[in-house]
Amino acid sequence: MALTKNLFNVPNNLNANHPIEVSGRARDDVKLMVLDSLTGRTIHQKFHDLVSFIKAGDVLVLNNSRTIPSVLKGKQGKRDIEVRLSRRVTNDSWEVLIVGGLYASDKQIDFSNGITACIEGEGSELPLLMIRFSVSGQRLYEMFYQYGEPIRYEYIETPWPLDAYQTVYASVPGSVEMPSAGRAFTWKLINQLKRKGVSVVFLQLHAGLSYYGNDHWPVPSHHPESYNIPEETARIINDAKKKGNRIIAVGTTVVRTIETVADQCGFVQSGEGITTLYIKKGTPLKCVDGLVTGMHEPEASHLDLLSTLIEKEKLMSAYREAIQKEYLWHEFGDMNLIIPMENNQ
Known part of the structure; x- marks a missing residue:
């Protein structure tokens, strides 16, 4: 590369x-x-x-x-899911990375405060995916800021x-x-x-x-x-x-x-x-x-x-x-x- x-x-x-x-x-x-x-x-x-x-x-x-705080914790059924935002596409759609790559493409992701998202397909390159949230605009950003965290890579020991x-x-x-x-x-x-x-x-x-x-x-x-x-x-x-x-x-x-x-x-x-x-x-x-x-x-x-x-x-x-x-x-x-x-x- x-x-x-x-x-x-x-x-x-x-x-x-x-x-x-x-x-x-x-x-x-x-x-x-x-x-x-x-x-x-x-x-x-x-x-x-x-x-x-x-x-x-x-x-x-x-x-x-x-x-923005771009690490979101969610669930698909009983499975914990970590979603990392990558790029805003529309008011309710983002390209994201699902850490570990373990997810079900046909099941919604449940986030805090009743907000959900569905996977709509691949993003601009693999392993990015396109997801659509159940809310948009200011309410979506409020969820990011209330429940999200900054991205922290492995060399950062403290949150x-x-x-x-x-x-x-x-x-x-x-x-x-x-x-x-x-x-x-x-x-x-x-x-x-x-x-x-x-x-x-x-x-x-x-x-x-x-x-x-x-x-x-x-x-x-x-x-x-x-x-x-x-x-x-x-x-x-x-x-x-x-x-x-x-x-x-x-x-x-x-x-x-x-x-x-x-x-x-x-x-x-x-x-x-x-x-x-x-x-x-x-x-x-x-x-x-x-x-x-x-x-x-x-x-x-x-x-x-x-x-x-x-x-x-x-x-x-x-x-x-x-x-x-x-x-x-x-x-x-x-x-x-x-x-x-x-x-x-």
């Missing part, structure tokens, strides 16, 4: 299993590896030093999608509250997993960037499931996600492109969104839609110049996207260096800025 499989291994002790705030430190005190996309040179800092590497006139684009899976600027509910590249931002850091003359703008891409279990990851080209780009965000990005300033995405979700709507000159249009864009080595990036992202496991397709910003050999060398310096992986882990540092202030 990913082009980097078996080129590096992440030791178990480098899987971040708790938010940094638990140890009394600020979110932006995680490590930051700055990676020059031109030379492969690395600089090791703290995330709050990001302001030193972003120039006045640059545009920082963040995903303000808010994480942290939903707030631990939010960025500080998250405002539009819809992601089933946190757009985690933005987790290290604090309002203090965002305001420092603005005072320097950096434009900070927002869009939404509601992130779906990134892992199906049993060493099964989504096929990126079969992984639709919904997005929305406000008019002001498009205008500020386009003005910056006209002036030759850099567009820096916070997260692969932002890269996917921007590149979905960018024309051949790198200008973007506002609007909403569904993207199935798969960005990999050889895919030209028309708008995005740099990326703030987390540390990605070797099987993740995110690394294919990173290879459009920097040569694979340079990326792998930097990742092996990060392992030596004990960077932490996953949503509570450390961060990586990939950017051309020529003439960078």
